Amino acid sequence: MAIHPSPTSPLPAPADLGPLDEQEGSVCGASDWERLSDHESAAWHGFLQAHAEIQVELEHELQTAHQLSFSDYFALLALDKAERGSLRMHDLAKPVRLTRSGLTRLVERLERVGLIERAPCPDDARGTEARITEAGRALVHAASATHLAGVRRRFLTRFSPAELQLLAEQFGRLSA
Amino acid sequence: MAIHPSPTSPLPAPADLGPLDEQEGSVCGASDWERLSDHESAAWHGFLQAHAEIQVELEHELQTAHQLSFSDYFALLALDKAERGSLRMHDLAKPVRLTRSGLTRLVERLERVGLIERAPCPDDARGTEARITEAGRALVHAASATHLAGVRRRFLTRFSPAELQLLAEQFGRLSA
DNA sequence: CACAAGTGATTGCGCACGCAACTGTTATGC
């Protein structure tokens, strides 16, 4: 939230905007030097829009079919794929994209419903490791079917194999 | 959250999974019929990863530079672009991607710091319209500079013009 | 060996948001 409406704004207001009176439309919405071209705008907004739509649809699907949030699902998935089905909190935080505090609460909830268990880390008494239970595995396998079907329907089937390969490379460019 | 660990799961557990005992690695993580190919997986996870990274980075930038969340920014942006700088709550909800209740709170906060004003809708006594103030316009213009620089740095400059054009079309395929 | 610095996890607190219920207003059907 903006505590200070404008005076302490670190960037100067564009000087070429004129009196800022109420002309209609997007004619004077922003100064030209900061505008995006049509293709730039379409690509960027398409990216945001596509992600937002797909995200809410798939999350809703997972929620109604299996009562799992994305966080729940990704945590169970990471544990299911992990060696012996267990991971330390620290290592679970990254794939789930949560801070440690958020993860503590998530794991606590998942433990309460019997999908995972917590145990002290044997080699480092500071650590805690979360281990997926059989119930957790069964649920995440069922949830995967739902989720991957959604991913296919909403994403993968919209592209040719060649396009997917190119997209993979292009998305890779966006990370790090 | 999963209230019921597994018994009421609407999807049958895959029958071809075997005894589900603790083999290590991802060898038996999921049944084959639901797995993604390498390109599929790379494209999909790249999409998620790229969006997540860019999102947090740009949002953090906007927050530290202008004390604006994405919701704040998108609301101000939509109002700035709107006819006469005002929009009814209902019409503001869509671009900001918030429910009406969330929007009520958002607009309340923005009004409290003087970035927008609220007034009853003249032609429909049920409605409320939010109007951006001059302070709001100044702030959102400055914020746009920050934000669009981030979009360029983190997204647009990673692609050629031809790629951007293709991506715009491809993202368009993903929506609706 | 003691003691500071570093690290893993948890907890207190605050906040933004969605859902469902509610109020007030406008359209619709008889």
Added chain:
DNA sequence: GCATAACAGTTGCGTGCGCAATCACTTGTG
């Protein structure tokens, strides 16, 4: 023209999450 439905916006409540402080344990240094 009144009853009922549809609609705009707000509010109560619950929840998931981040930040900063804290606790517990480990590691490095004199």
